[in-house]
Amino acid sequence: MDGHASAVRPAPVEIRGLGYAYGEGELRRPVLRDIDLTIRPGEIVLLTGPSGSGKTTLLTLIGALRAMQEGSCRVLGQELMGASEAQRVQLRRQIGFIFQQHNLLGFLTAQQNVAMAIELDPRTTEAGRLERATAMLAAVGLGDRGASLPSELSGGQRQRVAVARALAGEPGLILADEPTAALDRQSGGEVVRLLRELAKRRGVPILLVTHDPRILDLADRIVSMEDGRIVPTKQAEGVPAA
Numbered sequence: 531m532d533g534h535a536s537a538v539r540p541a542p543v544e545i546r547g548l549g550y551a552y553g554e555g556e557l558r559r560p561v562l563r564d565i566d567l568t569i570r571p572g573e574i575v576l577l578t579g580p581s582g583s584g585k586t587t588l589l590t591l592i593g594a595l596r597a598m599q600e601g602s603c604r605v606l607g608q609e610l611m612g613a614s615e616a617q618r619v620q621l622r623r624q625i626g627f628i629f630q631q632h633n634l635l636g637f638l639t640a641q642q643n644v645a646m647a648i649e650l651d652p653r654t655t656e657a658g659r660l661e662r663a664t665a666m667l668a669a670v671g672l673g674d675r676g677a678s679l680p681s682e683l684s685g686g687q688r689q690r691v692a693v694a695r696a697l698a699g700e701p702g703l704i705l706a707d708e709p710t711a712a713l714d715r716q717s718g719g720e721v722v723r724l725l726r727e728l729a730k731r732r733g734v735p736i737l738l739v740t741h742d743p744r745i746l747d748l749a750d751r752i753v754s755m756e757d758g759r760i761v762p763t764k765q766a767e768g769v770p771a772a
């Protein structure tokens with residue numbers, strides 16, 4: 531595909547020997563061990579594995595939402611091992627997050643929720659922000675729902691607003707944690723297909739944590755975790771062999 535470009539552009543995510551433990555002293559419990567993972571430019575990677583295997587912990591470390599303890603994790607050119615809180619805040623602004631529960635603000639309209647992601651860019655005026663938010667909503671098929679509050683939208687529509695918000699800030703990376711968990715089969719599939727299409731068009735890489743076997747075929751690559759380690763991916767049930 532874009533093999534040449536991938537070879538010259540730095541990997542958006544480059545992890546080596548990452549380890550992480552919760553608790554201290556006798557209560558210390560390692561949950562990630564010796565993780566190596568590279569996400570290449572524009573690549574869509576699904577992270578899967580049993581409950582408690584460490585997927586969310588890894589995602590929050592990559593997203594600079596918690597401090598590193600061991601190893602190296604370079605995200606969008608920023609080394610996170612030893613990074614300051616200010617450096618982590620700066621990096622988080624370059625990442626689009628999508629969570630299981632859409633995390634939209636209930637008192638803001640769909641358009642305002644999306645515009646919020648653009649808020650921090652000083653080059654953009656308020657009118658420009660709202661215009662861009664509307665364009666992003668149109669891209670997720672909600673061009674006519676900008677004035678709706680989250681409570682007036684279906685679960686699938688809310689998650690599409692979350693997709694629009696994640697992309698509106700023109701992120702260098704998207705991190706999604708179980709984005710289809712609260713959705714029925716059809717809307718879950720639609721949301722992820724849409725996310726994939728929009729990200730591919732913009733060349734934005736995605737790391738998506740999921741238990742959902744129905745969306746595994748949308749990945750460029752599937753990474754499996756077990757007991758805090760990355761393990762060779764087994765053929766998922768119901769997914770035809772490539």
Ligand SMILES: Nc1ncnc2c1ncn2[C@@H]1O[C@H](COP(=O)(O)OP(=O)(O)OP(=O)(O)O)[C@@H](O)[C@H]1O
Pocket residue numbers: 552553561579580581582583584585586587588
């Ligand atoms: N804040 C915390 N404090 C202590 N232990 C935690 C904390 N968060 C997670 N854990 C533990 O760390 C391990 C990994 O949790 P994590 O949420 O990363 O796994 P997961 O693979 O994302 O699970 P799930 O698929 O159920 O979301 C689990 O055993 C969990 O109980």
